[in-house]
Amino acid sequence: MAVEMTQGSMERKVIVFRLKDEEYGVDVNQVRSIERMQKITRVPRTANFVKGVINLRGVVTPIIDLRERFGLAQEEHSENTRIIIVAVDSMEVGLIVDAANDVVDIQESSIEPPPAVVGGIQAAYLSGVAKLADRLLILLNLTKVLSAEEIQQLNHLEK
Amino acid sequence: MDMNQYLSMFIDESREHLQSLNDELLNLEQSPDSLDTIQVIFRSAHTLKGMAATMGFEQMAHLTHEMENALDLMRNEKLNVTTGVMDILFTCVDLLEAQLSSIIERGSDTDIDISQQVELLRALVAGKPMTEAQQLAAAEAAAATATVAPVAGSADAADQTDFLLNQYEQAVIGQAVEKGFTAYIVTVTLSPQCMLRAARAYMVVDAYEQIGELLRAEPSVEDLEQENFEFDFRLLLMTTESSESIQAVGLRISEVASIDVAELTNIGTATSQLTPSKQGEQPGPNPTEYAKSTDANSTFVQSPGANQGNAADDVPETGKSAKPNSGTNVVQHGHKTASKSVRVDTERLDTLLNLFSELVIDRTRLEKISRDMNHPELIETVEHMSRISSDLQNLVMTIRMVPVETVFNRFPRMVRDLAKELGKKVDFNITGAETELDRTVVDEIGDPLVHMLRNALDHGLEAPEKRMQNGKPETGTIHLHAYQSGNHVFIEITDDGNGIDRSKIVKKAVERGLVTQVKADSLSDEEVFLFMFQSGFSTAEKISDVSGRGVGLDVVKNKIESLGGRVIVKSQLGKGTSFIIQLPLTLSIIQAMLVKIYDETYAIPLSSIIETAMIKKSDIKTVHRQAVIDFRGHVVPLISLSRFFQISETEQWSEQERNVVVVRKGERLAALEVHQFIGQQEIVLKSLGKYLSHVFAISGATILGDGQVALIIDCNAIIS
Numbered sequence: 001m002a003v004e005m006t007q008g009s010m011e012r013k014v015i016v017f018r019l020k021d022e023e024y025g026v027d028v029n030q031v032r033s034i035e036r037m038q039k040i041t042r043v044p045r046t047a048n049f050v051k052g053v054i055n056l057r058g059v060v061t062p063i064i065d066l067r068e069r070f071g072l073a074q075e076e077h078s079e080n081t082r083i084i085i086v087a088v089d090s091m092e093v094g095l096i097v098d099a100a101n102d103v104v105d106i107q108e109s110s111i112e113p114p115p116a117v118v119g120g121i122q123a124a125y126l127s128g129v130a131k132l133a134d135r136l137l138i139l140l141n142l143t144k145v146l147s148a149e150e151i152q153q154l155n156h157l158e159k
Numbered sequence: 160m161d162m163n164q165y166l167s168m169f170i171d172e173s174r175e176h177l178q179s180l181n182d183e184l185l186n187l188e189q190s191p192d193s194l195d196t197i198q199v200i201f202r203s204a205h206t207l208k209g210m211a212a213t214m215g216f217e218q219m220a221h222l223t224h225e226m227e228n229a230l231d232l233m234r235n236e237k238l239n240v241t242t243g244v245m246d247i248l249f250t251c252v253d254l255l256e257a258q259l260s261s262i263i264e265r266g267s268d269t270d271i272d273i274s275q276q277v278e279l280l281r282a283l284v285a286g287k288p289m290t291e292a293q294q295l296a297a298a299e300a301a302a303a304t305a306t307v308a309p310v311a312g313s314a315d316a317a318d319q320t321d322f323l324l325n326q327y328e329q330a331v332i333g334q335a336v337e338k339g340f341t342a343y344i345v346t347v348t349l350s351p352q353c354m355l356r357a358a359r360a361y362m363v364v365d366a367y368e369q370i371g372e373l374l375r376a377e378p379s380v381e382d383l384e385q386e387n388f389e390f391d392f393r394l395l396l397m398t399t400e401s402s403e404s405i406q407a408v409g410l411r412i413s414e415v416a417s418i419d420v421a422e423l424t425n426i427g428t429a430t431s432q433l434t435p436s437k438q439g440e441q442p443g444p445n446p447t448e449y450a451k452s453t454d455a456n457s458t459f460v461q462s463p464g465a466n467q468g469n470a471a472d473d474v475p476e477t478g479k480s481a482k483p484n485s486g487t488n489v490v491q492h493g494h495k496t497a498s499k500s501v502r503v504d505t506e507r508l509d510t511l512l513n514l515f516s517e518l519v520i521d522r523t524r525l526e527k528i529s530r531d532m533n534h535p536e537l538i539e540t541v542e543h544m545s546r547i548s549s550d551l552q553n554l555v556m557t558i559r560m561v562p563v564e565t566v567f568n569r570f571p572r573m574v575r576d577l578a579k580e581l582g583k584k585v586d587f588n589i590t591g592a593e594t595e596l597d598r599t600v601v602d603e604i605g606d607p608l609v610h611m612l613r614n615a616l617d618h619g620l621e622a623p624e625k626r627m628q629n630g631k632p633e634t635g636t637i638h639l640h641a642y643q644s645g646n647h648v649f650i651e652i653t654d655d656g657n658g659i660d661r662s663k664i665v666k667k668a669v670e671r672g673l674v675t676q677v678k679a680d681s682l683s684d685e686e687v688f689l690f691m692f693q694s695g696f697s698t699a700e701k702i703s704d705v706s707g708r709g710v711g712l713d714v715v716k717n718k719i720e721s722l723g724g725r726v727i728v729k730s731q732l733g734k735g736t737s738f739i740i741q742l743p744l745t746l747s748i749i750q751a752m753l754v755k756i757y758d759e760t761y762a763i764p765l766s767s768i769i770e771t772a773m774i775k776k777s778d779i780k781t782v783h784r785q786a787v788i789d790f791r792g793h794v795v796p797l798i799s800l801s802r803f804f805q806i807s808e809t810e811q812w813s814e815q816e817r818n819v820v821v822v823r824k825g826e827r828l829a830a831l832e833v834h835q836f837i838g839q840q841e842i843v844l845k846s847l848g849k850y851l852s853h854v855f856a857i858s859g860a861t862i863l864g865d866g867q868v869a870l871i872i873d874c875n876a877i878i879s
Contacts, residue, residue, distance in 0.1 A: 041868040042759065043847070044804035045855045053847060053860060055868050058517045060845045060860045091849040146850060 010108035014130075016137060017084060017100035020072050024097075025106070025130065025137045032085040032092060034100050037077050051096065056085065063094040069145065070125070088142045104137070106130045111139065169214050171502065173259050176203045176210075180252045181572045184245065188575070191240035200248075201230040207255065209389025211268075213351055218268040219258045225280040226251050232284060247279050249572070331374060332397065332423065340371070340397045343405060346419035348391040353414040357386040362412050364394065370408055371398025390416075395423075505598065508559060515555045516843035519748065522548050523840065524864040552748065560595035560744075563641050563650070566605045567592045570612060570639065577616050584623050584634040585616060591641035596648050600722055600742055604650070607715040611652050611738050612637065614712070619656035619736050629733070631655070647724075648744060653737040659730040664690050688728035689826060692716040720824070720875050723749075723766055749844060751861070752820065753837035753869065756800050757809045760869040761833075762842050762861055767874040769821040769828065771836060776815055788830055790821055795828045798877060803856070824878040831877070844871070 014025035015034070040052040040063050049068035053060050063083060067074060080099040085092060114126040127141040180203050187196045204226045211219035226248065232238035254276055258268040332342045347363050349356055360383040367373055375395040378388045398405065402420040409418035522545055529541040567589050574587040596604070620626075620635035627633055638653040665679045668690045679687065692712045716726055724742035743749070743766065750765040772790070779786050779797060786797040797819065801808070819830040842861040847854060858873035 039867060041860070041870065043851060043854055043857065043870060044806070045857075046851065050851065053851070053868050053870075055862045055866055058513065058520070058862065060847055060862070060868055062848055062850045089849075093848075093850050 011105045012108060012111075013103060013105055014137070014139065015084065015100060016102035016104055017082070017097040019066055019070070019098055023135060023137050025104070025139050026084070026086060026142060027139075028103065030086050030088060030142055032087050035083040035085060035094065037081045037083065037096075054083070054094065056092075056094070059092065061085065061092055061094050063096060065096045066145075067096070067098075069095075086142055086146075088146050091146060093146055104132065106132065106137065114138075165214065169210055170259065170263060172210060173207060173255075176207045177252060177256055177259065178568050179203045180207075180255075182568070184248055184252065185571050185575060187240060188245050194234055194236075197230060197234045197240075201227065201234055204230055206389070209391075213390055216258070216262060216268045218271065218273060219255065219262075222251060222254060222258070222273045222277065225277050225284075229280050229283045238283065244283060247276070247283065249576075251276055251280070335372075335397045340399055342374075342423035343396045343398065343402060344421045344423060345394045345396050345405060345409065346391060346421070347394065347409055348416045348419070350414045350416040351390060353390070356388070356390070357384055359412065359414050360384075360386075360388070360392060363409055363415065366408050366412060367394055367396055367398075367405075370400050370405070371396050373397075503558075508598075512555055512559065515552065516748065516845075518548060519552065519841065519843050520862045520864065520866075524866070527864045556597070556744075556748070557595075559598050561598050561601050562593045562595050563601060563604075563648075564592040566601055566608065567639060567641070569605075570608070573609065574612060574616060574637065577613060581617060582622065583616060583620050585620060586634050586636045587639070588636070589639045594641040594643055594648055596742065597744060600648075603718065603722055604740075604742070607718045607740070608639075608650065608652070610711055610715050611740075612639070615652055615654040615656070615736070615738075619654035621657050643744070648742045650740045650742070651737055652740075653735060655735040658732040658734055658736055659688060659691075659728070660732055661687050664688065668693075685727060685729065686826060688730060691728065692726065723764070748841055750839060751842045751871065752839055753842075753863075754800075754818075754820065754833040755835040755837060756804065756806050756833050759804075759806055760837065760863065760867070761800070761804075762840075762869050762871045763820055763822065763831070763874065764858075764871065765839065767822045767824070769823050771818070771820050772830075774817050774819055774830075776817065779817075788819070790828065790830060793828060795821065795830050797830045797832055799832045800872075801832075801834070803877065822874040822878070824875045827878050829874070829878045831872075831874075842869075842871070 013028040015028055015031050016023055016025050018024070035054075035056070038054055040054055042052040043050060043062075049065050051063045051065050053062050055061075075098075077096075078098070080101075082097055082100040083094040084097055084100055085094045087093075110132070111128040111130045113128055115129065125141055125145050126138055128139045130137040130139055180200060183196050183200045183203070187193060187200065190196065204223045208220050208223035208227060211217075211223060229238065229244070229248070233240065233244070238244065254271060254273055258271045258273075261271055262268050336342065345367065347360070349359055353359055364373065364376065364380065364383065373394055374397055376383060377393045377395075382388060383392055396405065400408075402422060405420050406418045409415055522541075525541050526545060529537045570589070571587055574585060578585045578587075615637050620637070621629070621631075623633045626635060636655045638651070640651045640653065642649055661684055664687050665674075665676070668674045668687070669676050669679060671693075673690060673693065674682070692715070719726055719740055719742070722742060724740060727739040727741070728736065729739065730736040751762040752765060752768055752771070753760060753762050755761075774788055778788050780789070781787065782794065786799070787794050788797050789795075800806070818833050818836060820833060821828055821830050823829075845860045845862065847857070847860055856873050856876040857870045858876075859871045860868050861871060863869050
């Protein structure tokens with residue numbers, strides 16, 4: 001998801017979810033479904049943020065905890081906790097987020113590149129920041145978040 | 160027309176024809192006199208040409224066309240089947256394969272250089288056979304079978320580069336031209352949607368007979384009538400009409416895509432001049448531009464002794480009777496014997512299997528529910544459903560089964576080439592190629608087999624001289640044999656070579672510290688040969704560029720074990736070696752033992768399990784801080800799965816008795832400590848997905864009756 005700097009009224013639909021006290025957006029085209037929390041089968045010897053796998057209508061789908069992925073503090077799962085199933089590069093992965101309940105249209109023109117310094121989350125995971133009337137929406141670069149090489153590196157560190 | 164929808168069909172059929180080319184060329188090499196074989200090869204090349212031209216892959220059409228010319232001479236016994244000729248043809252098939260893969264990958268065949276091969280083919284066609292043809296011509300001027308040389312070149316259409324004229328036809332044309340006729344080569348291309356090609360061709364031929372004399376048709380009129388052609392055919396027409404009106408006559412007939420008219424001039428001289436006027440192009444072609452291309456690829460040779468005067472008088476009659484020498488007794492193609500099968504997209508098959516595995520999961524769940532509820536009618540219904548779904552399951556599995564033939568097919572060619580390269584003589588035979596295996600296994604088994612065959616050729620078979628010295632026939636034998644036995648398929652590769660020297664392997668194994676000399680002496684031959692599968696283990700004194708015996712065998716073994724199979728080696732020094740590969744019939748639904756480790760459930764494939772046992776805590780000993788148990792006289796390491804998989808304890812482990820599953824990897828054993836056995840069950844293998852493609856010691860997952868996911872333990876990874 002390169003940041004298009006095209007002016008005009010190009011619109012993009014994003015699914016908005018909450019992580020800690022910030023709002024994030026992922027392109028609606030990359031989202032397969034939003035699921036409630038369910039029992040996850042742990043997969044041993046994987047990175048900490050890989051919570052395991054679930055049976056998603058017959059497809060074994062890996063689940064990662066986005067809080068842990070971004071190095072945020074852990075919190076108990078609540079009523080609002082959701083799993084967002086995303087598909088990137090023929091890879092389907094579920095992301096555990098604190099809440100997901102909004103779909104918004106954003107103007108391409110309102111997207112700015114990620115600021116040089118972003119507290120906590122590496123700027124590489126972001127594709128931009130969208131300004132909505134009174135909120136800031138952090139747009140995720142899912143390809144980067146789910147990069148396989150990075151997983152392998154992390155796996156290495158664990159061992 | 161949108162060609163994309165035909166592309167996959169084109170690819171499939173091209174593959175079949177390439178395979179047939181390979182097979183039949185090998186047959187031809189064995190029996191060079193078989194005209195039937197040449198005929199089959201010719202038809203395959205011809206069909207490929209037609210298909211490639213229709214799809215717009217002109218390079219491919221060009222190459223097959225040149226092949227066809229050479230093959231045409233061969234079937235008319237003007238060109239002998241020699242090693243040189245065979246090599247050129249084999250290389251052509253290689254190039255065609257390269258073109259096909261280029262088409263698959265990049266959608267174009269233009270980046271494969273075929274110029275050299277085309278030149279070789281042209282040299283074949285133009286070389287020796289021409290002198291023969293001239294001799295024939297001198298002996299019998301009117302012989303319609305004499306082939307001389309390519310006549311016409313074309314600027315763009317590859318399949319028009321030449322048109323073989325015999326002496327007689329040249330003479331006729333020469334005379335007719337003097338009388339004010341003009342000779343044209345008319346290339347008629349029918350539209351790909353054309354349903355009744357034969358009828359359409361007849362209408363075209365008929366229309367041209369109205370306006371002039373048809374000297375020849377290619378393919379012959381008989382072939383045209385029997386629809387033995389693709390979408391284009393060529394006519395040699397003598398007429399007083401202009402090329403424009405010839406074109407107009409042809410295009411009046413519906414379903415004719417294009418008419419290409421090329422004028423044949425200067426029949427009496429050494430070079431022919433062609434004046435093409437392609438439909439849709441501006442009339443009045445640029446002669447200088449055209450001359451360039453004709454210089455390059457057309458030489459018109461005429462025998463000086465041709466009797467032109469006599470021939471000219473017979474123009475009308477002989478024009479009809481002059482038959483081209485090709486294609487009279489051709490096997491009909493395009494109407495393959497209707498086999499009662501359907502080509503199914505493998506993706507659909509995978510979907511079917513996925514859906515079915517869903518059903519298996521539900522079945523398991525229903526069985527559980529009905530047992531819990533203990534309702535007689537429900538139990539009965541569920542049992543009935545289970546039986547039906549078992550039958551259905553077997554059926555679905557058999558649909559996925561493909562004969563190993565698809566893999567074996569490419570071996571004869573490979574063995575031939577390699578034997579040539581190594582200077583060895585080999586009789587390679589295949590049996591049981593019809594044995595069926597799951598498609599996924601078949602897809603994976605090719606590389607290991609290639610490796611083992613190369614190995615058998617390079618290291619198994621001795622050089623011819625050495626074989627003679629040892630009192631063996633000069634030609635060695637390699638036998639590739641597949642058969643099914645129970646739930647397994649066996650593939651054996653047997654050579655009658657020198658066999659494996661046990662002492663050499665023992666020596667090497669002791670050197671590498673894999674075994675002590677004393678221990679080695681007590682091992683069976685089979686156990687000793689297994690050392691060869693250790694990585695980096697090679698007994699070859701010099702490692703050739705093909706493979707040292709042992710080099711890479713570890714890869715072979717890993718591959719086969721990853722498919723749930725195993726390899727056994729049998730060998731007798733001086734007599735030969737057998738590699739026996741045992742493979743499971745299918746990979747998608749397996750029998751497994753479900754176990755619990757605290758509150759986590761895991762599945763262990765039954766194929767890895769030797770047995771389950773209960774041991775007392777006092778049976779556990781330690782060797783070098785590794786817990787071991789004594790299992791039927793073997794010291795077997797005891798692995799705590801809860802520690803191995805870092806499973807958190809949720810309840811107290813029974814102090815006195817432990818459940819263990821004894822599993823094996825090849826000859827090595829291990830005892831896995833588990834909390835509880837749940838039972839044996841059929842499970843459906845599911846991948847963990849691309850994101851978790853390499854999880855240590857987990858080979859996949861399955862969905863249990865309660866909808867939960869259970870991981871499948873990869874015992875091979877745990878033991879190594």
